[in-house]
Amino acid sequence: MAKQFDGTEFFKMMAVNEQATAAMYRQFAANVKLGAKFFEHLAKDEERHYAIYTALLKKYADTKGLTVEVTDDQAEYLELLVKNNAVTEADALAKKAATFTDKDELYALAEQGERDAVLFVQELIGLYPMLQPDDFHVILQEEKNHLKQVMSRRMEAKLGTLRL
Numbered sequence: 669m670a671k672q673f674d675g676t677e678f679f680k681m682m683a684v685n686e687q688a689t690a691a692m693y694r695q696f697a698a699n700v701k702l703g704a705k706f707f708e709h710l711a712k713d714e715e716r717h718y719a720i721y722t723a724l725l726k727k728y729a730d731t732k733g734l735t736v737e738v739t740d741d742q743a744e745y746l747e748l749l750v751k752n753n754a755v756t757e758a759d760a761l762a763k764k765a766a767t768f769t770d771k772d773e774l775y776a777l778a779e780q781g782e783r784d785a786v787l788f789v790q791e792l793i794g795l796y797p798m799l800q801p802d803d804f805h806v807i808l809q810e811e812k813n814h815l816k817q818v819m820s821r822r823m824e825a826k827l828g829t830l831r832l
Contacts, residue, residue, distance in 0.1 A: 671743045675734040675795060676725065681750045682788055683721040689781050690714035692765055696774055703821070710778075710817075713810050720803050728799065736795050746791065753784045775822035782815035 690711040697707035728734050738746070761777075768774050789808040793801070 669740055670737045671740050672735050673738045673743045673746060673795075674732075675736065675746075675792075676729045677750050678746060678788075678792070678795075679721055679725045679729070679734060681753070682792070683718050683725065685753065685781070685785065685788070686714045686718035686721060688761065689785070690718065692762060692781070693778070695762060695765060696778070699774075706817070706821070710814055713814065717807050717810070720800070720807065724799060733799075734796070738795070746795075749788065749791065753788075771825040772822060775818055775825060778818045779815065779822060782811055782818055785811040786815060 693707040693711035693714065697704040697711065725734075765774065765777055768777070786808065789804060789811055792799075793804050793808065796804075
């Protein structure tokens, strides 16, 4: 059975996640041992993604341009993504991240956020192929690249601790 799904909340969640992730990366960048330039670069990308999502929200939310037809199962899945993701409670997440002393904990948090971002952008591309497809594909490629870089740094950090 088909259902009308208003993706406004999905886009809002995406924008909030990008903003929270940029702030988290800036927090990580303050720790020079983690790689200030690396996390600052990621933060700038996330801020640009935020600008894209908020511009699309502004452009389409008032015109019902974000309402699409989906199955009941898909609507339920999308609503779960909005309510339960790595950055759902951004303030609590930032406080928790501030207590981390282990690089692996920080990289694990960044990895989960980037995995979520890849998944969410793939969902957006499927739901809204008519909206800014070039921007979505660029964001998807950047999120995948972020994930790859974070995973690589996490593995390097793990290997570094094994050598001690």
